[in-house]
Amino acid sequence: MIDVRLIRENPEIVRRALEYRQMTSELLDEIVDLESKRREALQVVEQKKAERNSISSEIARAKASKDENLSVSLMDRAKEISSEVKELDLRASQIEEELKKKLLYLPNIPSSTTPVGKSEEDNVVVRMWGEPRKVDFEIRPHWDYGPETGLIDFERAAKISGARFTILRRDLARLERAIANFMLDLHHSKGYEEVALPFMVKRDTMQATGQLPKFEEEAYRIDPDDMFMIPTAEVPLVSQHMDEILEGDLPKKYTAYSACFRREAGSYGKDVRGMIRVHQFDKVELVWFTHPDDSYDALENLTADAEDVLRKLELPYRVVSLCTGDIGFAAAKTYDLEVWLPSYNTYREISSCSNVEDFQPRRANIRFRDVDNKLKFVHCLNGSGLAVGRTLVAIVENYQRRDGKIDVPKALVPYMRQEVIG
RNA sequence: GGAGGCGUAUCCUAAUUGGCUAAGGAGCCGGUCUCGAAAAUCGGUGGGGUUGACGCCCCUUGUGGGUUCGAGUCCCACCGCCUCCGCCA
Numbered sequence: 375m376i377d378v379r380l381i382r383e384n385p386e387i388v389r390r391a392l393e394y395r396q397m398t399s400e401l402l403d404e405i406v407d408l409e410s411k412r413r414e415a416l417q418v419v420e421q422k423k424a425e426r427n428s429i430s431s432e433i434a435r436a437k438a439s440k441d442e443n444l445s446v447s448l449m450d451r452a453k454e455i456s457s458e459v460k461e462l463d464l465r466a467s468q469i470e471e472e473l474k475k476k477l478l479y480l481p482n483i484p485s486s487t488t489p490v491g492k493s494e495e496d497n498v499v500v501r502m503w504g505e506p507r508k509v510d511f512e513i514r515p516h517w518d519y520g521p522e523t524g525l526i527d528f529e530r531a532a533k534i535s536g537a538r539f540t541i542l543r544r545d546l547a548r549l550e551r552a553i554a555n556f557m558l559d560l561h562h563s564k565g566y567e568e569v570a571l572p573f574m575v576k577r578d579t580m581q582a583t584g585q586l587p588k589f590e591e592e593a594y595r596i597d598p599d600d601m602f603m604i605p606t607a608e609v610p611l612v613s614q615h616m617d618e619i620l621e622g623d624l625p626k627k628y629t630a631y632s633a634c635f636r637r638e639a640g641s642y643g644k645d646v647r648g649m650i651r652v653h654q655f656d657k658v659e660l661v662w663f664t665h666p667d668d669s670y671d672a673l674e675n676l677t678a679d680a681e682d683v684l685r686k687l688e689l690p691y692r693v694v695s696l697c698t699g700d701i702g703f704a705a706a707k708t709y710d711l712e713v714w715l716p717s718y719n720t721y722r723e724i725s726s727c728s729n730v731e732d733f734q735p736r737r738a739n740i741r742f743r744d745v746d747n748k749l750k751f752v753h754c755l756n757g758s759g760l761a762v763g764r765t766l767v768a769i770v771e772n773y774q775r776r777d778g779k780i781d782v783p784k785a786l787v788p789y790m791r792q793e794v795i796g
Numbered sequence: 797g798g799a800g801g802c803g804u805a806u807c808c809u810a811a812u813u814g815g816c817u818a819a820g821g822a823g824c825c826g827g828u829c830u831c832g833a834a835a836a837u838c839g840g841u842g843g844g845g846u847u848g849a850c851g852c853c854c855c856u857u858g859u860g861g862g863u864u865c866g867a868g869u870c871c872c873a874c875c876g877c878c879u880c881c882g883c884c885a
Contacts, residue, residue, distance in 0.1 A: 416846070420854045427854090430866045434815040445865090452865035619806065743806090747825070749843080 375736045376480055378473075382409055391483040394490055394698035401479060408473040415466040422462055426455045478581065479588050482733040484698045485707040487670070491697025497710075498697065503681070504690030506714045511776045515717030516767045517648035519774070520546075523796055526649065538638065540649045545795040546766065549782075550656065552789035553762050553769075554631050557658040557683055561759060564679060566629035566660065571610040573633055574601045579613040582738035584704035584730075591639045594653075603635035607659035608756040615663070616738045620752060624742060625664040625672060629759065632657060649763055650715075650722065656762035662755040663740070666732065669753035670707075673729040677709045680725045680759040686785045689768050690714040692721050704730045709757075713764065716771045724764045727757030 381388050385406055392399045429452045436445035489498045520526020520540075527541040542550055562568050580586040580602050585593060594603040604610060607630040620626065634657050645651035660679060664672045677693065684691045696708040705728040712721035732751035735741070741749045773781045779796040787793055 413846075416854080420846075423855085424853055426865080431816050433865055437815075449865045454865095456865060621806080743824095747841090 375477055375733060376483065377732075377736065378405075378409055378477065381405060388480070388483065391481075391698075394484055395481060395701075396492060396699045397481070401476060405473065405476050405480065408469060408476065412466070412469045412473055415462070415469055419459065419462040419466045422455060422459045426452060426459055429455065475587075478586075478737075481703045482706050482730060484701060484705075485670075485729065485731075488701060488707045489695055489697045492699040493697075494700050496697040497700055498695045500693045500695050500709070502690075502692040503685065504688065504714070506690050506716070507772060509776070513716040513771055513774050514778070515648065516770045517717070519770060519778075520648075523778070525796070528649075535653075537646075538652045539654060540652055540763075542766075545790075545792075546770070548790060549769065549786070549795065550762055550766055552786050553765050554656055554658055556686075556786055556789050557759060557762070558629060558631055560683060560686065561629040561658070561660060561679065566627045566679075569611065569614075569628050569630040571607060571614070571630050571632060573604050573635075575604055575610055575613065576601055579609060579616070582613045582616055583609045583734050584737065585609060588703065592637055594635045594637060604632060605636045606634050606657060606756075606758075607632035608661060611659060611661040612734050612740075612754055612756065613738055615740045618740055619749065620663060620740065620742045624752065625662050625668065628661045630659050630661075632659065648717070649767060652763065655764075658759050658762065660727075660755075660757045660759040663735075663742075663752045664755065665742070665744075666750065666753045669729050669731060669755060672753075672755055673707060673709070673727065676755050676757045677711070677727040680711055680727055680757050683760050683765075684711065684713060684724070687765070687769070687783045688785075689765075689772055689783075691724070702726075702728065704728070704733050706731045706733070711760070713768045714772065715768060716774075717767075722764070724768065725758040725760045727755070729753065729755045 376388060381402070385402065388402055389399050392402060429448055433445050433448045433452065436448060489496065491497065514522065516526065517528070521528060525543050525546040527543060531539040531541040558568055574596065577586060577600055580593065585602075585605060593605055595601070596603070610632075611628050611630050634655050636653060638651060638653060641651060649655075660676055662669075662672050662676055681691070681693065691711055691713045694710045694712060696705075696710055701708045708726055708728040710723050711725035711727070713724040714720075715722045731753050734754045735751040740752055740754070742752050744750050769783060769786075770780055773783060775781060779794050782790050782793050782795060
């Protein structure tokens with residue numbers, strides 16, 4: 375959420391942010407209008423309330439001095455004012471409600487270091503690591519390799535759950551578990567606190583991180599309880615500190631494994647083959663809470679921690695700085711990590727690392743006490759470290775051998791206790 | 797699922813019978829004392845809104861309603877926690 379004060383005092387900043395995001399500023403105009411109406415209504419109702427309060431204490435005094443006549447006449451007057459207050463209060467809170475609702479639909483303001491651009495095509499590659507392997511045989515895409523070896527079973531997954539689900543078998547089931555464990559151990563060794571979290575959360579929780587209200591059709595809802603399956607561990611990881619004042623030293627660094635659930639509404643033609651885009655996948659997530667002054671250094675560090683997973687797995691990747699037209703709703707700045715996938719003959723997203731600044735903390739009301747003793751919103755960052763399913767795909771394809779077997783990356787051998795798969 | 801109990805500020809904890817400013821303690825910040833610290837002692841100290849800023853003022857006792865001139869206190873609903881029972885991996 376964006377500070378209403380900023381919108382009031384510098385609406386042009388927000389207007390430019392919306393332009394950069396390729397969005398119209400209708401919503402902003404409505405908000406500015408509502409905000410001035412809110413303050414008008416507030417002034418009127420508060421004045422009436424002050425009047426009511428002072429008469430109320432006059433009544434108390436009159437009663438104390440046993441002046442029945444005075445207290446009766448005051449009570450008549452108070453009754454009148456009180457009903458006026460009720461009416462004015464209702465109007466004011468309706469305006470406030472409407473304003474709040476609209477504010478929840480306003481995206482974050484991109485950082486000045488986010489490249490300006492219209493779409494994906496304007497994203498900027500900031501660095502590359504590793505070289506795609508050159509081989510003189512045909513690497514089987516994982517969507518062929520899986521069914522051919524029986525290690526990925528799309529058919530039965532579709533039978534029990536529908537399209538965009540997978541069943542992993544034997545060595546690949548074990549590999550998935552090994553990848554998650556490896557990632558968690560690596561992050562743990564760097565000082566991340568490991569957390570195991572609920573995979574279902576309440577509506578408020580989804581709202582705190584920005585998935586709701588705007589993107590409800592993207593989430594799986596559990597109807598009778600109005601709960602949601604988490605689309606990422608970022609949701610519970612950030613929201614665990616809702617309405618808290620963080621004590622102790624910042625930054626706080628968390629890592630968590632979770633399953634993630636996404637409806638992928640509106641991606642019907644995209645990535646229909648294989649397990650690149652599925653409704654349920656595993657991910658290891660990284661979340662930082664930082665002092666506002668430190669969040670951009672933190673973004674570099676968090677991104678480096680995610681990159682380190684790819685380096686240790688020796689998978690070629692590149693880092694892309696998303697442009698203003700492509701960053702997510704809550705993000706001020708985002709680096710995507712893209713891993714080399716032979717089946718696509720290109721780099722595909724495997725991690726997304728974002729600084730949301732105070733956007734989520736403001737929604738979730740997460741603050742800290744600064745050196746000047748004032749309460750301020752923390753800054754919040756999140757990143758995948760990494761998406762487990764896509765990592766598995768990257769290994770299956772990048773480590774595939776001529777004989778159809780797969781070399782286990784060195785870093786995973788201790789977890790798999792074998793050097794070859796298949 | 798059934799029965800009962802409890803939610804007060806950063807934390808602990810009071811305020812039965814509705815009434816003027818939510819008392820007190822801890823913690824934190826500052827002063828005195830001290831070579832320095834601890835102890836002692838004095839003062840300050842919740843959050844949000846409104847304001848250009850200060851002050852006045854408004855809201856805030858889990859959340860939302862209701863009764864009343866007036867609600868921490870009475871009523872209703874919801875949420876959370878605890879105890880007991882039932883069911884259960």
